[in-house]
Amino acid sequence: NAGVTQTPKFRVLKTGQSMTLLCAQDMNHEYMYWYRQDPGMGLRLIHYSVGEGTTAKGEVPDGYNVSRLKKQNFLLGLESAAPSQTSVYFCASRPGLAGVTYEQYFGPGTRLTVT
Amino acid sequence: DQQVKQNSPSLSVQEGRISILNCDYTNSMFDYFLWYKKYPAEGPTFLISISSIKDKNEDGRFTVFLNKSAKHLSLHIVPSQPGDSAVYFCAAMDWSSGDKLTFGTGTRLAVRP
Numbered sequence: 479n480a481g482v483t484q485t486p487k488f489r490v491l492k493t494g495q496s497m498t499l500l501c502a503q504d505m506n507h508e509y510m511y512w513y514r515q516d517p518g519m520g521l522r523l524i525h526y527s528v529g530e531g532t533t534a535k536g537e538v539p540d541g542y543n544v545s546r547l548k549k550q551n552f553l554l555g556l557e558s559a560a561p562s563q564t565s566v567y568f569c570a571s572r573p574g575l576a577g578v579t580y581e582q583y584f585g586p587g588t589r590l591t592v593t
Numbered sequence: 594d595q596q597v598k599q600n601s602p603s604l605s606v607q608e609g610r611i612s613i614l615n616c617d618y619t620n621s622m623f624d625y626f627l628w629y630k631k632y633p634a635e636g637p638t639f640l641i642s643i644s645s646i647k648d649k650n651e652d653g654r655f656t657v658f659l660n661k662s663a664k665h666l667s668l669h670i671v672p673s674q675p676g677d678s679a680v681y682f683c684a685a686m687d688w689s690s691g692d693k694l695t696f697g698t699g700t701r702l703a704v705r706p
Contacts, residue, residue: 509692520682520696528692568636580625580686584636
């Protein structure tokens, strides 16, 4: 199992450009999440999904869109990148309602710089 | 409004000694807590968790303590090893308001050989 993978690992964008970050998991997990990590801020939830075809807003959703067309993939889109979106982006997933643990499994991250 | 706080940005301990990492929270609705460990250029990895119905959970060298009245939890690592050097995040969840984790800002642990 590859676990949670993220594509690309690094990207530099110019202000106003668009891009899509891809997250894929091979663990048949129901729930998937997108976070951003900034210095001194911890991880903040951008959007999440509780199942194929569903998405919901997290703590910092502005400027981002997401889609979950397939259970194993969760896409994060930036329509018009801004320097404030320079960050490290992490995807995570976890099984559905199991009740025993709520741990999330994280990908390796995507480092995005917007100039 | 930082609902989960890790007030110590860094901690340095000697190999073999105990490491104690602290976390405070303000939301009394949080009912599940987790600790994650993060190495540079990698994603966070789950370490240990605790439900609000417990006050202690152990897993090998790692023990998490929860004091609900003080809204405080701590992670104890005994004995500390150089490989434990990483950033540690605590996270909390309020099950009633959705399946979301709120993370603290992290504590960087350095274990000196």
